[in-house]
Amino acid sequence: MNATTGPGAAADDLTGTTAIVTGASRGFGRGVAAALAAAGAHVVGVARTGAGLDELRDELGDTFTAVTADAGDPATASRLIDEYPPRTLVLCAGAPPRMSPLSDQTWESFSQNWNVDVAQAFHWIRQALRRPLAAGSSVIAFSSGAAVNGSPLSGGYAGAKATIRFITSYAAIESQRAGLGITFISVLPQLTPATDLGAKAVAAYAEREGLDVDAFVKQRGPVLTPDHVGKAVLELATAEHRGHGAYLLSSAGLSPLA
């Protein structure tokens, strides 16, 4: 039996397990927190501001614990992993990149996603290996489709997200070598206007192409929503024989990357 389910439980059942979701107060993280809670997990949601977390707590009730903290701080990672040992750890928090061409970036703006998103992946994943998390646990880190395609209007964002994919794959190797039984997966969502972060990026790329936002969105096909993302993460967290790896994520679902 793995740590996900008891004998005879449904394949998408996380009853009796704990999940930590960073960036849970809005956007994708909120969709993930709701999906994992609906599958029976006790969800510990992390963000820096409390209002969105409080709203989610009102919606999900006792299945949700709100923690106001900086997910890029190593002390947050070690404290929360010790306090709430997760069966499912979802690293979804991310800084909104400054949307401007390279020539208008400063080193500070260019490196923002390294100091938040990459720092988060490094500290939490390192802690997951060192503690280590229980066999059967999974760690799901948010990279981006930009890690494959680049993102010329968002400074260091695409490189930072590519590094998250690398960190996750390095951790998978260490887990296998040490026989830890922890699965490490990265998810690369497509750009979507359905979240605060994505809406700013969509507006910048629409303007660059001389299109209004609706026309730009329409030409890219069906929109990825936080509900789709929650469903996909639940699928990864509960798959019977899931492997390490990286997955592109669109409104049509997950597709594994070679």
Ligand SMILES: NC(=O)c1ccc[n+]([C@@H]2O[C@H](COP(=O)([O-])OP(=O)(O)OC[C@H]3O[C@@H](n4cnc5c(N)ncnc54)[C@H](OP(=O)(O)O)[C@@H]3O)[C@@H](O)[C@H]2O)c1
């Ligand atoms: N939306 C897209 O099109 C898209 C595409 C590909 C990948 N992604 C990735 O998907 C993830 C979620 O993006 P999203 O679009 O849902 O963004 P979002 O709507 O802006 O939500 C970001 C979440 O992260 C939290 N957060 C930011 N910095 C934090 C920090 N230092 N510590 C703790 N929490 C922090 C925010 O809460 P506070 O501000 O209160 O801390 C919020 O809950 C990000 O990693 C993003 O790069 C998004």
